[in-house]
Amino acid sequence: MKSRQRKSEILTMLAHDDLEVIMAALEDFSPTDLINPLFSALYRSEEQLRWHAVSVLGQIVPRLARQEMEAARIVMRRFLWSLNDESGGIGWGAPEAMAEIMAYEPRLLEEYIHMLISYMREDGPLDFQDGNYLELPALQRGLLWGVGRLAEKQPGKLLKRQVVVDLIPYLKSEDHVVRGLAARCLGLLAGTDVSDSGDFTDSAADSIAPLLADETMIRLYVEGEFVDTTVAALAHEAMARLATLSDAVV
Known part of the structure; x- marks a missing residue:
């Protein structure tokens, strides 16, 4: 051929x-x-x-x-x-x-x-x-989707490289997809083994909190399917995971 x-x-x-x-x-x-x-x-x-x-x-x-x-x-x-x-x-x-x-x-x-x-x-x-x-927001979207993918599959590898501090600034991005994906990444990382997670719950939760009222729509690609959601929904999911991690640490 x-x-x-x-x-x-x-x-x-x-x-x-x-x-x-x-x-x-x-x-x-x-x-x-x-x-x-x-x-x-x-x-x-x-x-x-x-x-x-x-x-x-x-x-x-x-x-x-x-x-x-x-x-x-x-x-x-x-x-x-x-x-x-x-x-x-x-x-x-x-x-x-x-x-x-x-x-x-x-x-x-x-x-x-x-x-x-x-x-x-x-x-x-x-x-x-x-x-x-x-610097280009469109590329940042792809980057944070990729970080989220690894947060699902290999969270420990990311946490050992201290990516939480890298993710938090994206929560203030002017691009709504970037904001939502950053929140999602932090939530996925919070859902990993406590021994690898470290103490990032307070700083991450404080930074995610302003997004809880952000109803901007986002279309995500998840496991071969497209999912329509909002920045707020992703923020709520992340906060729930962070709360679970905080309780486990206590």
């Missing part, structure tokens, strides 16, 4: 409503045949197509890693390069896809989690210049 025909066929599959059907249909393709069409899909305007590409990458790249780890690393480096100013691009979908991949491939998680976190951080003094802060 020619590459153009293969790309067209894969994009058509990604537009299907059922993610399980998509995954089953794509089993006939090798990971290397899927990578470029999936990268292309991340830049498409169709919401469902883009997000399904993120989900598929989260399964395909770990499969590729089991076959040839260096090939999987090359994929991750492509995402990193797309977020680099020198690339000349924007890096749409890169944080989301990186996180989805790391959620299912522990070796890539260990190697690249620090890079995902770096996109929340400014550069420090000369000896501590490890930040690659993303």
